[in-house]
Amino acid sequence: MTGREGGKKKPLKAPKKDAKDMDDEEIAFKQKQKEQQKALDAAKANASKKGPLVGGGIKKSGKK
Template identity: 55%
Template sequence: MSSKQGGKAKPLKQPKSEKKDYDEVDMANIQKKKEEEKALKELRAKAQKGPIGGAGLKKSGKK
């Protein structure tokens, strides 16, 4: 039984997609979306800096 059929079959390659031609409205929407993503990234980065609120769980001091 020395056939090449054993094992997993390789997936077929997908054809490369063609470059799309965008008009001005599409380009404006894409640019706006990129700016919103950038603003969200900056806000997330700022939100992760430093503690928010209290010091977390406090120990009572009892042993």
């Protein structure tokens, strides 16, 4: 047992995954997800333009 044998061993390479063919349902589902993500991003952009929703509530002075 030499010094080179100790420690972590390199993991074996995983076999490459085959590019599977997508049917019409999968393509439609992915397209729907992209549209939903775009709508969500647009909603986030519009929400960031407005001011804060909360006024801050009760402020504490720090003195006890």
